[in-house]
Amino acid sequence: MDMKLLHNKYKIEKVLGQGGMGRVYLATDVHFHHQVAVKECLTDSNNTKMMRRIKREYQFLSSIQHPNIVKGLDFFTAHNRHFIVMEYVEGITLQDFIIEYEQSISIEKQLEIAKQICSAVATLNDQGIIHRDLKPSNIILVGEEYTPKILDLGIAKAVNHELSTLTQTGGIVGTACYMSPEQAKGRVKKNTDVFSLGVVFYQFFSWMPNSPFYAGHSYSSMVKVIEQQLPPLEKIVEKTPEILQISNVLERALQKNHLTRLSSVQKLLEQLQNIDTPLWLIYSQKAWRKAIQYKHVVAMLCVCLSLFVSYVFLSSDNEKIRNRVETYMNRGLAEYADQRYVKAIDYYNKVIELQPNHPTVYHDRGIAYLDSNKSLLALKDFQKALKINPKHANTHYCMGILHNNKLQYNQAIGYFNRAIELDAKYDAAYCNRGFSHNKLGQAELAIRDYTQAIKVNPRSPDAYTNRGAIYSRLNRYDLALQDLDNALRINPKDVEAYFNRGSLYFKMQNWQKSLSDFNTAIALRPEYAEAYHSRGIVYATLRQDQQAFADFAKTIALQPRHANVHYSTGILYAQQRQYTKAIEFYLLAIKYDPMDAGSHYNCGNSYRALRKFSSAIEHYSKAIQIRTNYPEAYGNRGLVYRHLGKFQEAIHDFQKVIELDPANAATAQKWIRQTRYLQQTKK
Numbered sequence: 001m002d003m004k005l006l007h008n009k010y011k012i013e014k015v016l017g018q019g020g021m022g023r024v025y026l027a028t029d030v031h032f033h034h035q036v037a038v039k040e041c042l043t044d045s046n047n048t049k050m051m052r053r054i055k056r057e058y059q060f061l062s063s064i065q066h067p068n069i070v071k072g073l074d075f076f077t078a079h080n081r082h083f084i085v086m087e088y089v090e091g092i093t094l095q096d097f098i099i100e101y102e103q104s105i106s107i108e109k110q111l112e113i114a115k116q117i118c119s120a121v122a123t124l125n126d127q128g129i130i131h132r133d134l135k136p137s138n139i140i141l142v143g144e145e146y147t148p149k150i151l152d153l154g155i156a157k158a159v160n161h162e163l164s165t166l167t168q169t170g171g172i173v174g175t176a177c178y179m180s181p182e183q184a185k186g187r188v189k190k191n192t193d194v195f196s197l198g199v200v201f202y203q204f205f206s207w208m209p210n211s212p213f214y215a216g217h218s219y220s221s222m223v224k225v226i227e228q229q230l231p232p233l234e235k236i237v238e239k240t241p242e243i244l245q246i247s248n249v250l251e252r253a254l255q256k257n258h259l260t261r262l263s264s265v266q267k268l269l270e271q272l273q274n275i276d277t278p279l280w281l282i283y284s285q286k287a288w289r290k291a292i293q294y295k296h297v298v299a300m301l302c303v304c305l306s307l308f309v310s311y312v313f314l315s316s317d318n319e320k321i322r323n324r325v326e327t328y329m330n331r332g333l334a335e336y337a338d339q340r341y342v343k344a345i346d347y348y349n350k351v352i353e354l355q356p357n358h359p360t361v362y363h364d365r366g367i368a369y370l371d372s373n374k375s376l377l378a379l380k381d382f383q384k385a386l387k388i389n390p391k392h393a394n395t396h397y398c399m400g401i402l403h404n405n406k407l408q409y410n411q412a413i414g415y416f417n418r419a420i421e422l423d424a425k426y427d428a429a430y431c432n433r434g435f436s437h438n439k440l441g442q443a444e445l446a447i448r449d450y451t452q453a454i455k456v457n458p459r460s461p462d463a464y465t466n467r468g469a470i471y472s473r474l475n476r477y478d479l480a481l482q483d484l485d486n487a488l489r490i491n492p493k494d495v496e497a498y499f500n501r502g503s504l505y506f507k508m509q510n511w512q513k514s515l516s517d518f519n520t521a522i523a524l525r526p527e528y529a530e531a532y533h534s535r536g537i538v539y540a541t542l543r544q545d546q547q548a549f550a551d552f553a554k555t556i557a558l559q560p561r562h563a564n565v566h567y568s569t570g571i572l573y574a575q576q577r578q579y580t581k582a583i584e585f586y587l588l589a590i591k592y593d594p595m596d597a598g599s600h601y602n603c604g605n606s607y608r609a610l611r612k613f614s615s616a617i618e619h620y621s622k623a624i625q626i627r628t629n630y631p632e633a634y635g636n637r638g639l640v641y642r643h644l645g646k647f648q649e650a651i652h653d654f655q656k657v658i659e660l661d662p663a664n665a666a667t668a669q670k671w672i673r674q675t676r677y678l679q680q681t682k683k
Contacts, residue, residue: 005030006083007076010038022081026088036073037089041082051082058084060129068120069150089149094204095136097146102207105146107242111275113141113148114201118269120150121193125265130188134196135178135211136203176221177211181256184222185593187561189258193265198253202230205246206237223626226595230254245275248406267373274376325351325358332364341372359388363395370398378402393422397429400436409436427457434466443470461487461494468500477508495524499531506538514538529558533565540572548572563593570602579606597627605636613640631661638671647679 005011010027013035017024022040029036041054061072061084074085092100094113117139124131131150138151180195182188202212213224233247249271255261262268332347348365351358366381379402385395400415416433419426434449450467453460468483484501488494502517518535522528536551549572555565570585586603589596604619620637624630638653654675657668 006038006078007074009074010036010085012038027085029085035088037086039084039086041084054082054084060124061086064124064127064129066120066123068116068148069123089140089142091140091142091146091149093137094139094141094148094200097141098136098204098207099209107205107240107246109146110205111242111246111272113146114204115269115272117148117150117200118197118265118272120148121197122265122269124150125190125193130190131193131196132183132188133175133178134193134200135175136200139200177213177225179222179225180258181226182258184225185563185595186591191258191261191263191265194253194262194268195255195258197265197268198250201246202233202250202254205233205243205250223595226256229256242275246272249275251406270373271375321354325354328354329361329364332368336364336368336371339371341368344368345372357388360385360392362388363392363398366395366398375402391422393419393426393429396422397426397432400429400432404432404436404439407439409439412436425456427453427460427463430456431460431463431466434463438466438470443474446470459490461490461497464490465497465500468504472504472507477504480504481508493524495521495528498524499528499534502531503534506534511538511542527558529555529562529565532558533562533568536565537568540568540575545572545576561592563589563591563596563599566592567596567599567602570599570606574602574606574609577609579609582606583610595626597623597630597633600626601630601633601636604633608636608640613644616640629660631657631664634660635664635668635671638675642671642675642678645682647675647682650675 006027009029009031011030013026013028015023016026016037022042025038025040027036027038028034055075058072058075061070062075065071070089071087072084073087074083076083076085121131121134134150140149140151141147142149176184178196178199180189180192183192199211199213202208203210206212211221212230213221213228233250234244235247237243249268252262252271253268262271328347328350332344332351335341335344335347345365345368348361348368351361352365355361362381362385366378366385369375369378369381379399382395382398382402385392386399389395396415396419400412400419403409403412403415413433413436416429416436419429420433423429430449430453434446434453437443437449438446447467447470450463450470453463454467457463464483464487468480468487471477471480471483481501481504484497484504487497488501491497498517498521502514502521505511505514505517515535515538518531518538521531522535525531532551533555536548536555539545539548539551549569552565552569552572555562556569559565566585566589570582570589573579573582573585583603583606586599586606589599590603593599600619600623604616604623607613607616607619617637617640620633620640623633624637627633634653634656638650638657641647641650641653651672654668654671657671658665661668
């Protein structure tokens with residue numbers, strides 16, 4: 001095919017590279033006399049989805065104007081091929097730079113590059129576009145300043161409805177060792193790119209040749225992405241003040257749960273921009289809201305109390321200034337109460353201008369900074385507040401919360417200890433110290449703290465709930481039940497308490513009380529999907545299948561991508577020997593959670609019941625690949641192998657049963673004897 005001059009405009013000079021969809025050429029635009037990159041897109045003309053994907057990539061490239069994103073210049077069809085014309089940039093990929101020029105630039109330069117990358121991706125996200133395939137090989141460093149350029153929006157996904165439907169439903173898209181845990185499960189969230197950038201930057205700042213999740217092939221890499229917790233960056237590279245800050249930021253970006261991860265790339269960028277003073281640690285504000293539900297109320301009380309105390313210390317020699325300070329503090333509190341944090345901060349700034357050593361304004365502004373995602377500024381304010389008033393219990397408490405949310409539980413305990421020393425009746429400090437002890441695996445110390453919180457404040461539902469959760473985990477059901485009962489006495493409309501108590505009754509096999517609590521939870525919150533699912537499981541246990549199916553259907557209506565309820569529905573159909581229907585739901589469960597070994601195992605059982613042995617073996621094998629110590633999967637796969645006359649494979653699987661489950665060794669040995677007998681008779 002003669003492609004020397006494409007579209008009567010682009011003179012092909014040479015091939016730059018070869019990809020799965022075709023070649024990328026260096027070309028000259030003969031009209032404007034500059035070099036461009038021409039990407040050839042090979043696709044079946046009848047493949048409308050692929051056509052739309054190609055056009056979508058060009059739309060993204062041409063619509064986004066950012067100095068760190070390669071621009072799209074033209075799109076055309078020629079010689080039954082589709083072509084995207086892009087800005088030509090000459091440089092080195094970040095992947096090659098990491099390998100070939102290790103430790104060649106300063107950490108300040110690395111930060112500059114990282115911030116530019118974040119700025120580009122944040123712009124994409126602001127346009128409703130999730131890149132989904134961020135990796136060092138898709139970032140090119142240009143010129144002597146190593147200006148980064150983002151390449152390849154071929155699998156980017158718009159989060160608006162029109163474009164989000166273009167992706168393969170439930171499909172896993174991206175590069176395995178750089179994708180987020182939700183991508184590995186076939187899902188995309190608005191902060192999916194945050195995780196991928198966290199992986200890229202972890203590799204960049206540690207100068208690793210590969211992703212920290214790289215495991216040789218895609219499947220194993222996805223398992224590591226979902227399951228493996230990376231050590232903090234500060235643990236694997238030389239610890240400097242800058243690395244300590246970067247490490248803290250990356251820990252927040254690499255949270256497996258998208259709800260506890262930094263909420264956007266813009267937030268990640270802001271955190272990196274705050275790394276300018278080596279003495280400060282970086283913390284995220286989002287987890288501040290997660291530790292204990294009532295701490296936000298306590299923080300409000302802290303502001304109120306500090307406002308009251310401020311009246312005592314204000315200078316009385318200037319009545320006009322005193323009145324203005326009081327007015328600004330009151331207005332700041334009012335704006336904070338209405339969640340207008342920027343305005344609250346403005347008023348607190350005015351107080352500081354008038355009275356720089358005000359005893360509580362830094363504490364109050366610090367709380368406002370936390371809730372407006374200015375974590376570094378919040379930390380600085382809390383430290384200033386402690387310099388002015390080292391005996392401010394509320395500020396020590398806030399510092400404890402910050403350390404808790406950075407998973408630095410021992411440091412958090414130190415601050416909670418100081419808060420309690422200053423105020424022995426500080427129930428929130430006891431409660432959050434209990435949270436820290438629990439996370440450190442110190443269950444008895446946590447129980448002691450929750451008990452003290454209840455002693456100080458007998459009407460603290462969260463203390464009862466948290467202590468009850470520990471008792472339940474320790475199988476001390478009577479004490480757990482007592483705590484949940486107390487929580488409900490304090491708040492008879494506590495939906496979560498009813499749900500938790502219903503779950504506890506289920507563990508205790510008290511089916512009717514479990515049903516009663518789930519019924520109440522649903523009555524209080526009719527859209528509570530998990531309550532329908534849990535109630536359905538109780539019905540299924542009682543073999544009230546019609547009610548169970550109804551609850552599972554309601555759960556699916558509320559949360560169509562709820563993998564567990566699809567699994568539960570499959571189990572119920574299998575119990576009724578409706579194996580084809582069971583497989584339908586097992587496959588949906590696998591679609592939404594491909595790493596669930598139980599779904600693969602039970603899907604294999606249903607295929608086996610239908611005598612579809614190759615499919616049964618496939619799913620048993622996947623179950624074993626996910627969970628290597630799965631004796632039931634080995635046993636059933638061995639039985640299928642034996643039926644198919646694959647005797648050696650069967651014996652191997654039965655031997656694995658003996659190794660993994662000695663309690664069933666006699667059964668497995670019996671299978672081996674039967675298999676060897678069959679093997680002899682077949683000769």
